[in-house]
Amino acid sequence: QVQLQESGPGLVKPSETLSLSCTVSGYSISSGYYWGWIRQPPGKGLEWIGSLYHSGTTYYNPPLRSRVTISVDTSKNQFSLKLRSVTAADTAIYYCARGARDVTVATFFDYWGQGTLVTVSS
Amino acid sequence: DIVMTQSPNSLAVSLGERATINCKSSQTVFYSSNNRNFLGWYQQKPGQPPKLLIYWASTRESGVPDRFSGSGSGTDFTLTISSLQAEDVAVYYCQQYYSTPLTFGGGTKVEI
Numbered sequence A: 001q002v003q004l005q006e007s008g009p010g011l012v013k014p015s016e017t018l019s020l021s022c023t024v025s026g027y028s029i030s031s032g033y034y035w036g037w038i039r040q041p042p043g044k045g046l047e048w049i050g051s052l053y054h055s056g057t058t059y060y061n062p063p064l065r066s067r068v069t070i071s072v073d074t075s076k077n078q079f080s081l082k083l084r085s086v087t088a089a090d091t092a093i094y095y096c097a098r099g100a101r102d103v104t105v106a107t108f109f110d111y112w113g114q115g116t117l118v119t120v121s122s
Numbered sequence B: 001d002i003v004m005t006q007s008p009n010s011l012a013v014s015l016g017e018r019a020t021i022n023c024k025s026s027q028t029v030f031y032s033s034n035n036r037n038f039l040g041w042y043q044q045k046p047g048q049p050p051k052l053l054i055y056w057a058s059t060r061e062s063g064v065p066d067r068f069s070g071s072g073s074g075t076d077f078t079l080t081i082s083s084l085q086a087e088d089v090a091v092y093y094c095q096q097y098y099s100t101p102l103t104f105g106g107g108t109k110v111e112i
Helices: none
Strands: A003-007 A018-025 A034-040 A047-053 A058-060 A068-073 A078-083 A092-099 A109-112 A116-120 B004-007 B010-012 B019-025 B039-044 B051-055 B068-073 B076-081 B090-096 B108-111
Touching: A003 A092, A003 A109, A018 A034, A018 A092, A018 A116, A047 A068, A047 A078, A047 A092, A058 A068, A078 A092, A109 B051, B004 B090, B019 B039, B019 B090, B019 B108, B039 B068, B051 B068, B076 B090
Parallel strands: B010 B108
Antiparallel strands: A003 A018, A018 A078, A034 A047, A034 A092, A047 A058, A068 A078, A092 A109, A092 A116, B004 B019, B019 B076, B039 B051, B039 B090, B068 B076, B090 B108
C-alpha cells in the first residue's frame, strides 16, 4: 500500500522560506509516476503547486513558479517543497500526492498524504 | 488555464435521495486521440485529504461504492450519488488533467 507523509515546520515567518518533505512508503519514487504538491487554504479549495518526476523533471503552477522549487531525494524516497518569500496568503494545508498516470504530469492523484497545516505569521 | 466551475456551491439532500453535482470546464477536456475526458472527481471529508472517486469522467476508483457515478463529455460533467448515505456528507471537487496547470473546481458541499 502506497503511503505518503508530509513533515516540516507548522509556522513560518513572513518573507521566509517554507520547507516541507514528503516521505513515501510502499513504492519507490525511482520506479515512476509524477509526485505532486497541492495546497488548500483553510476553508477553501484545492490549488496545484507543482509536480516532479524521479528524473528531476518539474512542472509548476505559473503564479507560484518564481517562488517554488520541488526536488527529490531518491535515496530517502522523499520529495520536497520549498516556497520562498511567503506571506499570509500562503497559509494552507499542504498535501503531497502521487499522480496516478505514469510518465505524464497530466494526471489525477490516487494517493495523498494526510496534509500538514503551515501558518505564515510573525 | 482551464477554469473549473462547480455548481451548486452546496446542497442538502435527504437520506436515500439523489445528489447531483455539476462541473463545467472553460474549454474542452476531451482528447479525441484516445476518446477520453481528462476529468476526475474527489470526495473530501472534514480533516481528511481528498479521496479519488472517479477518473476519465466516469471510471470509478477501486473500492468506491457504485452509488457514485460520473458522466458528461467535453466541457460539462456530473457527479451523481444515487442514494445518499450519511457517510457521503463531504465536499466534492472536480479536477481537470487535460493540461497544466492542473486545476480544481471550487467544491460542492453535500449535507443531509
